[in-house]
Amino acid sequence: MNVRILVANASHIGYAERICELMYISALERGTGIARRSPEYIGEKMSSNKAVIALDGKKVVGFSYIETWSHKSFVANSGLIVDHDYRHLGVASRIKKRIFHLSRQLYPQAKIFGITTGAAVMRINSKLGYRPVPFSELTHDEAFWNGCRDCRNYDILMRNDKRMCLCTGMLYDPAEHPKRQTTRKTQPEKEEIIYEK
Numbered sequence: 001m002n003v004r005i006l007v008a009n010a011s012h013i014g015y016a017e018r019i020c021e022l023m024y025i026s027a028l029e030r031g032t033g034i035a036r037r038s039p040e041y042i043g044e045k046m047s048s049n050k051a052v053i054a055l056d057g058k059k060v061v062g063f064s065y066i067e068t069w070s071h072k073s074f075v076a077n078s079g080l081i082v083d084h085d086y087r088h089l090g091v092a093s094r095i096k097k098r099i100f101h102l103s104r105q106l107y108p109q110a111k112i113f114g115i116t117t118g119a120a121v122m123r124i125n126s127k128l129g130y131r132p133v134p135f136s137e138l139t140h141d142e143a144f145w146n147g148c149r150d151c152r153n154y155d156i157l158m159r160n161d162k163r164m165c166l167c168t169g170m171l172y173d174p175a176e177h178p179k180r181q182t183t184r185k186t187q188p189e190k191e192e193i194i195y196e197k
Contacts, residue, residue: 003061003091005098008046008053015053015060016042022063022081027150029084030117036150037079050106052099054082054091061086064099068107069139075103075110076144080121096124100172109174113138115167122168129177130170135162138169 006012016039023037045051045065054062061083067076077099082092103112112130115138116122122132138144145162148154157165 003054003056005054005094007049008051009049010047012046012053013043018060019063023079026081052095054095062091062095064095066103069141069144072107073110074139075107075112076114093124100128112172115169117167125170130172133169133171135169137171
């Protein structure tokens, strides 16, 4: 197994259908929801270099993408998936690190956030410098919260006026990490970002 973690580009659009399938399978396995995205939407993220793809040879085995909210003051690393056969091998951690560093390069002043029920994702986020926060510290952009509609717990979120749910909100605030400032020119620690042509 030789899994490469790459910044996706237009040459990877052929993987968009399979990525959507993996997202659907992942949502079913977790018994929660995940914002459904079309292959066209995933392809657009790839074309604009706002996604990370994990490939084992020519097989897609993982993916995540960047979304911006509240006039780019918030960034979400969304849609993290790993093919079932590649779980528990560190692939998710490598994808999360790569998408985190890409987010810091593209939007160095933005707060990076996510909501999750997954303990493994919470551990990875904590290592990257995220901290658990109430939903009130996350984006108030309605479009983000509309993405929760496919989740079976959406009624809980709405009953609590989007203040809490079964997910944990996690936030990385660059202002809390002044020694870790990243610019477009700096490379992430250990793994460099690969733009494959």
